[in-house]
Each structure stands twice: as C-alpha cells, then as structure tokens.
Amino acid sequence: MNTANISIKDFVHTLEKPSKKWYFWVAVLSIISLFGIYALIRQMIEGQIITGMRDNAVWGIYTANFVFFMGLSYAGALISCTSQLLRIKWTKPLMRMAELLTVSSLIVGAPFILFCLGRLDRIHYLLFYGRIQSPITWDVIAISTDLVFCIAFLYFTHIRDFAKLRDYPNLNTANWRKKMYKILALGYKGTADQKKYLHQAHDIMAAIIIPTAIIAYSLLSLLFSMSLRPGWHSTIFSPYFVVTAGYSGVALLIVVMWIYRKTQKLEDHITNLHFNYLGFALILLTFIYAYFCFSEYLTDWYNQTETLHLLLSKFSDFSQFGWLSLFHIVFAFIVPVIVLGFPWLRSINSVTLVSLFIVLALWVKRYLIVVPTLETPFIPIQDIRPEYVNYSASWVEWALSVSGIAVIILIFTVASKIAPIIPVSEVSDAHNLEKPKLLFKTKGE
Amino acid sequence: MNSLKKIIKNITYALIIVTVNLLSVSEVSAKVQAKKERVRMKMYYSKNDAGERLISIGLTAGSGKKMHGLKNEKVILNSTANDSTFTLAILETDSLGLINLYLANDYKFPMDENGISIIKASYGGDDTYRSISKELEIADIEFDFTFEIDDSVKYLIIKANKIDREENKTPINELDIKIGVQRLYSVLPIDIVETNEDGIGKLEIPDDLPGDAEGNLTFVAKIEDHDEFGTVTKSASHEWGTPVSYEVKPLPRQLYTDEAPIWMIAAVFITLLGAWYHFFLSISKLIKLKKSA
Amino acid sequence: MKKKEDKGNRRKFLKNTFTLGAAALATGSGAALAHKNESGGNGKTEKVKVLTTEGKVVEIDRHIDDCKIDPCAPPIGNAARQGIPGRSFVMVIDLARCKNARKCIEGCQKGHNLKPDQEWLKVYLMKDNPEGEPYWFPRQCFHCDNPPCVKVCPVGATFKRQDNIVLVDENRCIGCKFCVVACPYSVRIFNWDEPPESDIPHEEYSPEVSVPAQIGTVSKCDFCADRSREGKLPYCATSCPMGALYFGDRNEDAVSNGTDTLRFSQLIKERVGYRYREELGTKPNVYYLPPVERMFDYESGLDKLPEANQKVYDEIRFGKNGKNK
Known part of the structure; x- marks a missing residue:
C-alpha cells in the first residue's frame, strides 16, 4: 500500500466530464429503476392483488428484500466506524465504498417495507397515530435515525476531499459542481483547529453509529420474533440477524471492491492485502453465522412442536423449500469453508466469487425466514386456492426487487462521479491521525 | 338418527322415481297433473x-x-x-x-x-x-307476579287467571309456565312451573343471576303455543340480581391499548435523546470548523 | 325425525316473535324472517295490518323498538373505540354439533358483504392425534384479552375494547399486515383488491359494521357489535342450522344460539369448555365445547363439498402418506 503517495490528481479523471459509455450505463440503470416505479404505480392503482402475496403469506420478497438490504447496510457502517474509532489504517481505502454501501442500501432497503403497505397513501398515519408499542414504529424511528447518521458520516468523510477538489486547479467540470464543492467543503483549510474539530465530529459520529446500527438491525428481527409463530418466536433472532447482516455486508463489500478494482484500475490501492484481510473476516463470519444457524435450528429440531415439525420438514422437502435451503447451506457454509479453507483455492477472484454466492445465499436465507413460517400457521392451511397455500412472487415484486439493485448501482455510479471512490485525504493522512480522545490518562501523558 | 334420515330420503326418492315412471306411460298422468x-x-x-x-x-x-x-x-x-x-x-x-x-x-x-x-x-x-x-x-289470560323471600330463599310466585267477557278472573290450573330472565339476546330459562288449582305456581330463584347496574332482573313468564291461550309473554322486574358494573373503566397502559407503558416510552425517549444528542454534538463541531475558516 | 325438526322450527318461530317484538311467520324450514329494516337506529317503523275495534282492517305504522343498547346506531370514528358499557361478549362453540354445513360462513359473508372466497369464519377439519376421530372446528376471531394483533399495530387501527371486542378501523388501517402475521390463529384477512359493491345500507363507515370494506386494509370478524345493539345475535350464530354457535354476554352469564339460552358459567363447567391453545397466553373470548358424543359423523360434512374441496382434508383424514386408514 503506497498510502503516502496517493494524490487527488490520480482520481480527477474519474470525476471529470463523463463519457458516453457512462451516460449509457446511467440510462440503462434509470430505465430499470423507472420500470420498478411503474410496477409500484400499478400496484398502488390495482391493489396488492397483482402481487403474489395472499392471506397466509401476507409478506413476501418485499419483506425479504427489506431485511436483506438493511443487512447489507449494517456491515458498511460497522467497518467504517470501527476503523475510524480504532485508527485502523488498512481499511482506509475501503471506507468510502463501505459508507456508500451503507447509505445506498439503506435508501433502497427502507422503502421495501413500505411496498408491503396496502395503503401507501396513508403513510403519514405512522406519524399521526404512531403507537410506540409496535415494532414497526421502532423500526421507523431506528431506521430513519440510522439513515440520517450514516448520511452525515458519509458527508463528514467527504469534507476534506471536497476541499481538495475545490482547490484543484483547472478542474474540468461544470461550474455548478465547483460551486457545490466550495459549499460542501465548509471552508476547510487544514488548520490544526479544523483538523481537530473534524476528527472530533468523525469520532462522535462513528461512536454513535455503531450502537444505532446494531439497535436498528436488532429491531428489524423483532418484526418476526415478536410474533407468536413457530420459526420466528425466538430470542436468538436479534443477534442472529446482526451476524447475518454483517456476513452479507462483508461479502458484498468484497464484490464491490473487486468491481472498482477492475473498472477503475485501483490495483495500487485495493490490494491483495485487503482481499486477504476481508477474506479472513469472511471465514470468521461464516463460522459465527453457522454457529447461530445451528443453535437456532438445533433447538427447534431437538424438541419440535407439531407446527415446528411441519415447518422443518418443508426445508428438506424438495417440492417445498428443499432446493432453496440446499442452495443456502451449500453457498453460505460449505463453499466458503472449502474455498477459503484450502490454500490452493484462495485467490482474489475465488474469494470474490464465493462472496457473490454468499450474498445470494443470504438473500435466500431471508426468503426462507419470511415465507415458510407464514405458510405454516398453527392451524394448518386448508384451502383449495393454490396461491393461498404457496407463495410465489409476481412480476411486480421481481420488478421492484431488480430496480432496487439498479438504484444501488446508480447511487454508486453517480457518487463516484462526485468524489473519488478512494477517500484520498483519509488515506494520505492515515499515518498522522489525530489521537483519539482518551477516557483517562496515566502519569507522564 | 342421521342414517335413518338417509334411508327415508332414499326411499322417498325411489318412490318418486317409480311413481314418475308409472305415470309417464299412462294416460292417468294428465289427470294427476290437473289435480289440485x-x-x-x-x-x-x-x-x-x-x-x-x-x-x-x-x-x-x-x-x-x-x-x-x-x-x-x-x-x-x-x-x-x-x-x-x-x-x-x-x-x-x-x-x-x-x-x-x-x-x-x-x-x-x-x-x-x-x-x-x-x-x-x-x-x-x-x-x-x-x-x-x-x-x-x-x-285471554293474565299473569300476576309476586316476589317472596322465605328463609332467605327467593321465590317467584306466579298466578295465572283466565279473563272472560265480564272481566271475571278464573284461576287456571295445570298450566305449564316457563319462567326466565330477560337477557340481551333472549330469555334465559330458569324453570317451568305448573300452576295448582288456585292458578298459582312457585319457583325458587337462584341467588347468583347477574342483573343490571342496580341489580334489577326482568323475569319473564311465557306459555308457548297453548291450545287455548296461544303464545303469551309477560314480564316483571325485581331487584334480585347481582349488580353488574356498567362503568366503562379506562384501559390500562398496556401493549395492547392505545397508551403505552411508561417504561416503554421512557426507554425509547432516553435512547433517542442519547443518539440525537451525539448527532448534534458532532454537527456543532462542524459549525466550529466552518466558523474557524 | 321430520316432525321433530318441524317442532324445532316452530319453536324457533315463536322464540322470534317473542324476542324481537316484531312478528312474522316462517314460510318453511328455517326460512328467513320477513324483517325488512336491517340498519340500526331507533324510531323505525313498519307497516302492519291492524284489526280495529270497529272490525275494520287498517294499515298503520307500527313502531319497532329493536334498540337494546343505547345508542343504537353504530358509533363512528373514535367513538367506536369505546366498548359497550357493562358488556363482556363471549362465544361458545359446541364442536359436537358442527357438521360443516357452512351456513355460518354464508351468513357472515352475506351480512358483511364479503366475497365468496373471503371467510372471516373458517371451518377446519381437525384431528388431535393419529388415533383420534377428525372433527369440524369453526374458527373466527377469538377477540383475545391479550391480543397479539393489537400490540403490533403501528397506527392503532385495530384496537381492543372494554366489551372484549377487537375491531379494525379500516379508515385508519395502513395495510402493513403485521396484525395478520401476529395473529396465531390466522383469523385476519386482507382486502387484496377492490371490495364488491355493497348493497347493505350504511350511512357512514363504522368499525362495528365493517361495511363498506376498503381495498388495501385488513378485515376480520367483528362479533357483530352493531347487531348486539339491536339485541340480535351475530350472523353466524343465527345461521347455524345445528345451533352450534352460542353468543352472549358473560356479565349476564348467558349465551344463546337463537333457540336455546344457557348459563355461560354452567355450560363451560359442565361441558368442560376450553379455549384453543390456552398456552399462547392470548386469553381468547371464544370457548369450545369438546366434540364428544357427536350428533353426526364428521364425514357427513364432506358430502356436500365438491371433490376438489374434499381433497384439502385428505392429509388430516388419512395421514400424510394416506397410510393411516
């Protein structure tokens, strides 16, 4: 890592006048996103009859997506905030990606719970008539707080880069952008006082985001565990969700790293070392995740009630959820352990590929949390309408899911036009960081 | 019972089929149809x-x-x-x-x-x-209610009289009268009393019948589809019930009511206060930064 | 058999003339009474023929006092969140009498303007253990005293009242369906598309009436609170030909199925009434009487169903692999 040699000059070309290819790419993503909006409008006009949701499975992939995207956001926040607080140097080049991942998946994830609403036109009732006893209210409060904090933190880490861009001579870009840099840089000149203030702001924000994110993600699990339903009503759900979130987030961060490394030729900054370290984190998380999964299912399985028995049998039934749970087991446990376990299988590409499949497997896991339990109520479903017995998502739900991914990519694409994807100032300052505020001092300090 | 019903049904069907077959081929059918x-x-x-x-x-x-x-x-x-x-x-x-x-x-x-x-x-x-x-x-029949407590046992005494053209009353004996108490949807039967030669029936009333807010019970006497008197009901109110509170109590602070438990509001409030305090603290640092520029 | 049934019907007829004040004669076996004004409210009249002292038949307006609870009109908006004073509504379902005639479902659907596939009340076939005989199990909202659905509602659109009833205010419901998920008995249904045009007269939406329903909101059994104001039993209880559904006020200690009225406390004691899944701690207000000494074979409840519908129960009847029988 040649941290000291990094300069804004190396990145200016990524920020200047976009190429036609870039515009084309943005257009494609926008069309996909707009199709999602079209699907949403159709759903609002025609009602949720056009989704695959019915009584029994009243939640579907919207809820799975909600949990999934919120989970992705969690890892980014945790990584960037802990490395800020603990003054970890090697993560510095990844921080902006992690923070962007946090903010973009929060922005995309949060609306997915709203797509579940039958009456989106009454969304303001959540404020007018809000009941503090409902986990949904907790979620609304926690997620909006988390979102504000994460956007603030993302902005904080941009200030010095904005200052650098403001001061960059002959920046070949539109005037409004130059003006924007000037305003957003807050007159940062790099004086000792300013450095101190910025670091304090950083530290405070980082310190408060960590618990906020943990709380927000734990509360998410309560949407499920607060219901008296077999498969959901479990005390382990909060930490289980937090770990799953971290696992999927780290895996996606590896994928994002790989993409930027390839497309923006960042081999100098995103190195073998980063993949190694995150690969190590990944294998650790694989085991922690496996531990939680095992604890959860073992307790369920060991003394199963009638309904639990029915639920668990669906995971091994290939006409039900057998294939999905097999996919989950293979790509969330077996493949990562094999690929990361044997030295000759490890490489940047293999770790990335494994990560991609982990992300997919963890989406499947969310689906397996939401849908089978809803299809297995205490009183077994006796219904002749097949769509009421087994849930399958309609085109509307898939369109919105795909457009969610498109929006995340769009946010990344646009954001990396505004500021360098590698936080230049953070990286170059990595060696003379402001000391953290001490809780107490010993003699002589 | 059910199977019996089935058998009857089957026999009926069979008879109908046989009859219809017989009739359809004969001239008699026209006459039968014309029959009223x-x-x-x-x-x-x-x-x-x-x-x-x-x-x-x-x-x-x-x-x-x-x-x-x-x-x-x-x-x-x-x-x-x-x-x-x-x-x-x-x-x-x-x-x-x-x-x-x-x-x-x-x-x-x-x-x-x-x-x-x-x-x-x-x-x-x-x-x-x-x-x-x-x-x-x-x-025409008339019921008279009297309420009596004998050795702390409550008795309802009902007298049934027939009224003739000259408004003379004649006691009706051996009349089965259903006695009950009026409830919201129907009458809750207590028992059936039979009148004696004086037209009087006596019935013990249970102690634990819930009444209205004041403990009033509406007793109802009824004869059903009697050959002579038809269906007749008559009621009388008496304070022999246990009072039921009609006060609407406010719902407690609970998870399932509108008002949340205090500790819950406190927990959310304190957590939010702590989080947003730090947010504004860090924003204040940024303001300082801007001012020092 | 036939005679007995006739007698029952006649009794029912008399009971109706007795309790409702307004009299009408049943045309046949259990046919509907000619009771025209369905909407609530005092001051209603009906045209009746009267034989005057002079021996002439004249038609006059007769005042119908069918108001048993004041106010008689179902409350609108926030007023509906207050329970009816002094009432504590309960239901008792006699499992020994249910033979899946499905009349309760039809009555409920008609009364609440539901689509044919929307069932507030469902009749399940249950089997408690592999050796046990299956039995029919009608299940609607249990109006729990500790309702999991109300706890999770983010906007207070569903609420618990002092008279035991749990209602949904479809004017406030945002359709998050959390209550549907939270209910362990799957009693709540969602209005996935536009509800059918309602021919039930209504002035303004009241949660007690639940009509007209709104798209994108949750609905469920409302214990027919609006009917109670007129002293009428819920639609399901009045439409059950077997009299399996008893409804009443626990504070009055009486439940009625339209024909028989019994003391609630004695009924539960003597017939060993139970509540479904007591262990969940939801404290339901619907009690079941065990399906012992049944009046019918459970299979008689299958006879009238189309073959496709019958298949739904195969797993319960014959076990998962069809080996149990």
Missing part, C-alpha cells in the same frame, strides 16, 4: 309483553326445497261464538305467503260464556291449489 296441489296453513296467536296481540297465518304449498309461500291470496277470518259466525276480516297474503294481523288494544273477540273465542281462517283455493281452513281457540 295440496296447501298447508299455519296459524298462531300470540300476545307479547306490551299486550300487543297478533294473529299470524302462513300459507304454503309444495314440500322440501320446493316449498313456497302463496302470495296475494285471499284468506277469510271468521269467528264462531255461541253458534253464530261473523266474518272478522278478509285478508291478503304478502309476497312470502304470510299474514300478520295485529289486534287493536281494545278489540274484543266475540266470546262464549267461558271466555273462549273460536277463530277460523279459510282459504278458498283456486284452479291450482286446494282449499284449506284452520281453527284456533283463543282465550
């Missing part, structure tokens, strides 16, 4: 608590699922007393084949010396339907 359909008539007399008297007549034809009311048909109501017959009214059935005729409060049936009126409803029939008539004996 049988008509059923039901007739009831009732007197409710408010003293409203009602004669209900129902005219139906067909059976089973094909049963239907005969609408807009004329029914003549006659009264026979002391060997002479009067026409009381000429009535028409409604769309369901029903006639409900109320009697004005001071209306009096022609009665014989025993206080009995005989009411006859006749339907003349037409080309399709046979004629039918039905007779009903009606006498």
Whole structure:
C-alpha cells in the first residue's frame, strides 16, 4: 500500500466530464429503476392483488428484500466506524465504498417495507397515530435515525476531499459542481483547529453509529420474533440477524471492491492485502453465522412442536423449500469453508466469487425466514386456492426487487462521479491521525 | 338418527322415481297433473309483553326445497261464538305467503260464556291449489307476579287467571309456565312451573343471576303455543340480581391499548435523546470548523 | 325425525316473535324472517295490518323498538373505540354439533358483504392425534384479552375494547399486515383488491359494521357489535342450522344460539369448555365445547363439498402418506 503517495490528481479523471459509455450505463440503470416505479404505480392503482402475496403469506420478497438490504447496510457502517474509532489504517481505502454501501442500501432497503403497505397513501398515519408499542414504529424511528447518521458520516468523510477538489486547479467540470464543492467543503483549510474539530465530529459520529446500527438491525428481527409463530418466536433472532447482516455486508463489500478494482484500475490501492484481510473476516463470519444457524435450528429440531415439525420438514422437502435451503447451506457454509479453507483455492477472484454466492445465499436465507413460517400457521392451511397455500412472487415484486439493485448501482455510479471512490485525504493522512480522545490518562501523558 | 334420515330420503326418492315412471306411460298422468296441489296453513296467536296481540297465518304449498309461500291470496277470518259466525276480516297474503294481523288494544273477540273465542281462517283455493281452513281457540289470560323471600330463599310466585267477557278472573290450573330472565339476546330459562288449582305456581330463584347496574332482573313468564291461550309473554322486574358494573373503566397502559407503558416510552425517549444528542454534538463541531475558516 | 325438526322450527318461530317484538311467520324450514329494516337506529317503523275495534282492517305504522343498547346506531370514528358499557361478549362453540354445513360462513359473508372466497369464519377439519376421530372446528376471531394483533399495530387501527371486542378501523388501517402475521390463529384477512359493491345500507363507515370494506386494509370478524345493539345475535350464530354457535354476554352469564339460552358459567363447567391453545397466553373470548358424543359423523360434512374441496382434508383424514386408514 503506497498510502503516502496517493494524490487527488490520480482520481480527477474519474470525476471529470463523463463519457458516453457512462451516460449509457446511467440510462440503462434509470430505465430499470423507472420500470420498478411503474410496477409500484400499478400496484398502488390495482391493489396488492397483482402481487403474489395472499392471506397466509401476507409478506413476501418485499419483506425479504427489506431485511436483506438493511443487512447489507449494517456491515458498511460497522467497518467504517470501527476503523475510524480504532485508527485502523488498512481499511482506509475501503471506507468510502463501505459508507456508500451503507447509505445506498439503506435508501433502497427502507422503502421495501413500505411496498408491503396496502395503503401507501396513508403513510403519514405512522406519524399521526404512531403507537410506540409496535415494532414497526421502532423500526421507523431506528431506521430513519440510522439513515440520517450514516448520511452525515458519509458527508463528514467527504469534507476534506471536497476541499481538495475545490482547490484543484483547472478542474474540468461544470461550474455548478465547483460551486457545490466550495459549499460542501465548509471552508476547510487544514488548520490544526479544523483538523481537530473534524476528527472530533468523525469520532462522535462513528461512536454513535455503531450502537444505532446494531439497535436498528436488532429491531428489524423483532418484526418476526415478536410474533407468536413457530420459526420466528425466538430470542436468538436479534443477534442472529446482526451476524447475518454483517456476513452479507462483508461479502458484498468484497464484490464491490473487486468491481472498482477492475473498472477503475485501483490495483495500487485495493490490494491483495485487503482481499486477504476481508477474506479472513469472511471465514470468521461464516463460522459465527453457522454457529447461530445451528443453535437456532438445533433447538427447534431437538424438541419440535407439531407446527415446528411441519415447518422443518418443508426445508428438506424438495417440492417445498428443499432446493432453496440446499442452495443456502451449500453457498453460505460449505463453499466458503472449502474455498477459503484450502490454500490452493484462495485467490482474489475465488474469494470474490464465493462472496457473490454468499450474498445470494443470504438473500435466500431471508426468503426462507419470511415465507415458510407464514405458510405454516398453527392451524394448518386448508384451502383449495393454490396461491393461498404457496407463495410465489409476481412480476411486480421481481420488478421492484431488480430496480432496487439498479438504484444501488446508480447511487454508486453517480457518487463516484462526485468524489473519488478512494477517500484520498483519509488515506494520505492515515499515518498522522489525530489521537483519539482518551477516557483517562496515566502519569507522564 | 342421521342414517335413518338417509334411508327415508332414499326411499322417498325411489318412490318418486317409480311413481314418475308409472305415470309417464299412462294416460292417468294428465289427470294427476290437473289435480289440485295440496296447501298447508299455519296459524298462531300470540300476545307479547306490551299486550300487543297478533294473529299470524302462513300459507304454503309444495314440500322440501320446493316449498313456497302463496302470495296475494285471499284468506277469510271468521269467528264462531255461541253458534253464530261473523266474518272478522278478509285478508291478503304478502309476497312470502304470510299474514300478520295485529289486534287493536281494545278489540274484543266475540266470546262464549267461558271466555273462549273460536277463530277460523279459510282459504278458498283456486284452479291450482286446494282449499284449506284452520281453527284456533283463543282465550285471554293474565299473569300476576309476586316476589317472596322465605328463609332467605327467593321465590317467584306466579298466578295465572283466565279473563272472560265480564272481566271475571278464573284461576287456571295445570298450566305449564316457563319462567326466565330477560337477557340481551333472549330469555334465559330458569324453570317451568305448573300452576295448582288456585292458578298459582312457585319457583325458587337462584341467588347468583347477574342483573343490571342496580341489580334489577326482568323475569319473564311465557306459555308457548297453548291450545287455548296461544303464545303469551309477560314480564316483571325485581331487584334480585347481582349488580353488574356498567362503568366503562379506562384501559390500562398496556401493549395492547392505545397508551403505552411508561417504561416503554421512557426507554425509547432516553435512547433517542442519547443518539440525537451525539448527532448534534458532532454537527456543532462542524459549525466550529466552518466558523474557524 | 321430520316432525321433530318441524317442532324445532316452530319453536324457533315463536322464540322470534317473542324476542324481537316484531312478528312474522316462517314460510318453511328455517326460512328467513320477513324483517325488512336491517340498519340500526331507533324510531323505525313498519307497516302492519291492524284489526280495529270497529272490525275494520287498517294499515298503520307500527313502531319497532329493536334498540337494546343505547345508542343504537353504530358509533363512528373514535367513538367506536369505546366498548359497550357493562358488556363482556363471549362465544361458545359446541364442536359436537358442527357438521360443516357452512351456513355460518354464508351468513357472515352475506351480512358483511364479503366475497365468496373471503371467510372471516373458517371451518377446519381437525384431528388431535393419529388415533383420534377428525372433527369440524369453526374458527373466527377469538377477540383475545391479550391480543397479539393489537400490540403490533403501528397506527392503532385495530384496537381492543372494554366489551372484549377487537375491531379494525379500516379508515385508519395502513395495510402493513403485521396484525395478520401476529395473529396465531390466522383469523385476519386482507382486502387484496377492490371490495364488491355493497348493497347493505350504511350511512357512514363504522368499525362495528365493517361495511363498506376498503381495498388495501385488513378485515376480520367483528362479533357483530352493531347487531348486539339491536339485541340480535351475530350472523353466524343465527345461521347455524345445528345451533352450534352460542353468543352472549358473560356479565349476564348467558349465551344463546337463537333457540336455546344457557348459563355461560354452567355450560363451560359442565361441558368442560376450553379455549384453543390456552398456552399462547392470548386469553381468547371464544370457548369450545369438546366434540364428544357427536350428533353426526364428521364425514357427513364432506358430502356436500365438491371433490376438489374434499381433497384439502385428505392429509388430516388419512395421514400424510394416506397410510393411516
């Protein structure tokens, strides 16, 4: 890592006048996103009859997506905030990606719970008539707080880069952008006082985001565990969700790293070392995740009630959820352990590929949390309408899911036009960081 | 019981099929079809608590699922007393084949010396339907309630009298009277009492019957479809129930009520306060940064 | 058999003339009474024929006092969140009498303007253990005293009242379906598309009436609170030909199925009434009487169903692999 040699000059070309290819790419993503909006409008006009949701499975992939995207956001926040607080140097080049991942998946994830609403036109009732006893209210409060904090933190880490861009001579870009840099840089000149203030702001924000994110993600699990339903009503759900979130987030961060490394030729900054370290984190998380999964299912399985028995049998039934749970087991446990376990299988590409499949497997896991339990109520479903017995998502739900991914990519694409994807100032300052505020001092300090 | 029903049903079906087959090949069928359909008539007399008297007549034809009311048909109501017959009214059935005729409060049936009126409803029939008539004996009855506590046991004493033309009261003996208490939807039966030769019935009332807010219970006496008196109800109120609180208590602060438990509000408030305090603290640092520029 | 049934019907008829004040005659076996004004409210009249003292038949307006609870009109908006004072509504379902006639479902659907596939009340076939005989199990909202659905509602659109009833205010419901998920008995249904045009007269939406329903909101059994104001039993209880559904007020200690009225406390004691899944701690207000000494074979409840519908129960009847029988 040649941290000291990094300069804004190396990145200016990524920020200047976009190429036609870039515009084309943005257009494609926008069309996909707009199709999602079209699907949403159709759903609002025609009602949720056009989704695959019915009584029994009243939640579907919207809820799975909600949990999934919120989970992705969690890892980014945790990584960037802990490395800020603990003054970890090697993560510095990844921080902006992690923070962007946090903010973009929060922005995309949060609306997915709203797509579940039958009456989106009454969304303001959540404020007018809000009941503090409902986990949904907790979620609304926690997620909006988390979102504000994460956007603030993302902005904080941009200030010095904005200052650098403001001061960059002959920046070949539109005037409004130059003006924007000037305003957003807050007159940062790099004086000792300013450095101190910025670091304090950083530290405070980082310190408060960590618990906020943990709380927000734990509360998410309560949407499920607060219901008296077999498969959901479990005390382990909060930490289980937090770990799953971290696992999927780290895996996606590896994928994002790989993409930027390839497309923006960042081999100098995103190195073998980063993949190694995150690969190590990944294998650790694989085991922690496996531990939680095992604890959860073992307790369920060991003394199963009638309904639990029915639920668990669906995971091994290939006409039900057998294939999905097999996919989950293979790509969330077996493949990562094999690929990361044997030295000759490890490489940047293999770790990335494994990560991609982990992300997919963890989406499947969310689906397996939401849908089978809803299809297995205490009183077994006796219904002749097949769509009421087994849930399958309609085109509307898939369109919105795909457009969610498109929006995340769009946010990344646009954001990396505004500021360098590698936080230049953070990286170059990595060696003379402001000391953290001490809780107490010993003699002589 | 069920299987018996099934057997009957099957036999009926078999008979119908056999009959239809037999008839369809013979000339007799034409004659049978021309034969008039049988008509059923039901007739009831009732007197409710408010003293409203009602004669209900129902005219139906067909059976089973094909049963239907005969609408807009004329029914003549006659009264026979002391060997002479009067026409009381000429009535028409409604769309369901029903006639409900109320009697004005001071209306009096022609009665014989025993206080009995005989009411006859006749339907003349037409080309399709046979004629039918039905007779009903009606006498006026009166119930009197008294409430007595004997050795801390509560007794309701009911007296039944027949009222004749001269308003004379004659005790009715061996009359089964249902006694109950009025509830929101119906009458909760307590027991049936039989009157003695003085027309008096005595019934023990349980101690634990819930009443209204003051503990009032409405006792209802009723005879059902009696040959002479029809269906008659009469009620009386007495303070023998256990009072039920009609005060609407405010709901507690609970997870399932509108107001949340205090600790929950406190927990959320404190957590939010802590989080947003730090947010604004870090923003204040940025403001300082801007000012120092 | 037939005679007995007739007698029953006649009794029912008399009971109706007795309790409702307004009299009408049943045309046949259990046919509907000619009771025209369905909407609530005092000051209603009906045209009746009266034989005057002079011996003339005249038609006059007769005042119907069918108001048993003041106010008689179902409350609108926030007023509906207050329970009816002094009432504590309960239901008792006699499992020995249910033979899946499905009349309760039809009555409920008609009364609440539901689509044929929307069932507030469902009749399940249950089997408690592999050796046990299956039995029919009608299940509607249990109106729990500790309702999991109300706890999770983010906007207070569903609420618990002092008279035991749990209602949904479809004017406030945002359709998050959390209550549907939270209910362990799957009693709540969602209005996935536009509800059918309602021919039930209504002035303004009241949660007690639940009509007209709104798209994108949750609905469920409302214990027919609006009917109670007129002293009428819920639609399901009045439409059950077997009299399996008893409804009443626990504070009055009486439940009625329209024909028989019994003391609630004695009924539960003598017939060993139980509540479904007591262990969940939801404290339901619907009690079941065990399906012992049944009046019918459970299979008689299958006879009238189309073959496709019958298959739904195969797993319960014959076990998962069809080996149990």
